[in-house]
Amino acid sequence: MNTYTDTEADNAWVQAQAESEAAKAIKIERETHKLEKRLCRQMGQAISDFNLIEEGDRIMVCMSGGKDSYGMLDILLKMKARAPVDFELVAVNLDQKQPGFPAHILPAYLKALGVEYHIETQDTYSIVKDKIPEGKTMCSLCSRLRRGILYRVARELKCNKLALGHHRDDMLQTFFLNMFFGGKLKGMPPKLVSDNGEFMVIRPLAYVAETDLIRWAEHRQFPIIPCTLCGSQENLQRLQVGNMLREWQKKHPGRIENMFSALQNVVPSHLMDAKLHGFKDLKITGIADEAGDTAFDEEEFKEASLPGIQVISM
């Protein structure tokens, strides 16, 4: 029996474990730092590309309690601290009185953050339950009611902009949903005027990948509120399209980035919407154009990539 050797071996093992743990911790820290930089860069890029935030804006940040809205507020606060323009943020949550909604979580979180916030309590859940027959989807009435309330709150809080936490993958999903089920080439814009014409709606996470928001939420340990409290079934079509996109990305890495890039590179002359392109009045010019359509040749595709958009594993 050689006790000394056993002890030595044990020590070496413990030391190796500690070193591997330390190396892991350093790697996670480095990746988290990279993730934070990427989130800020992508939000900054979207703000600049679409002029989402301007001097003097008072922005109502719509908080659902999900990872996306927590991430949006978190990164917006970082952007505010370093922005060349002065703007205000007001976090707003609508408590719709869904059964089991943990009403204390968001106020406690926002208070601790020191950000201006408002919790609006309106029992839309009872109205929706009352009006919609059992088993039918409640979302359209629920969101219509929510929209009206949020506009009123924005008006009362003197906000001119409403920030929503939709990200790159939501935008792509919406694009495919419109194409598959609505017969339209239509996505989810990073900026639009609200339907009542009163507010600018902005989506500062437009360039951010959902996987990054999931990792950020884990890192920041946001107190996530489950989104299934209303009891409504998940939107099956959205679920299907989401799965389809994830499958594609798994089999063909980079496809999501290419598709997202396509949303920013629209060529109306090569689609078929006669309202967007004057096909009927098209005339021969007699002038050669290198960028023109060769008509007979096969299209060649180079690897497209969108700067700043990449997914990392942690």
Ligand code: SF4
């Ligand atoms: S999922 Fe629930 S809370 Fe969300 S819109 Fe539908 S009914 Fe409303």
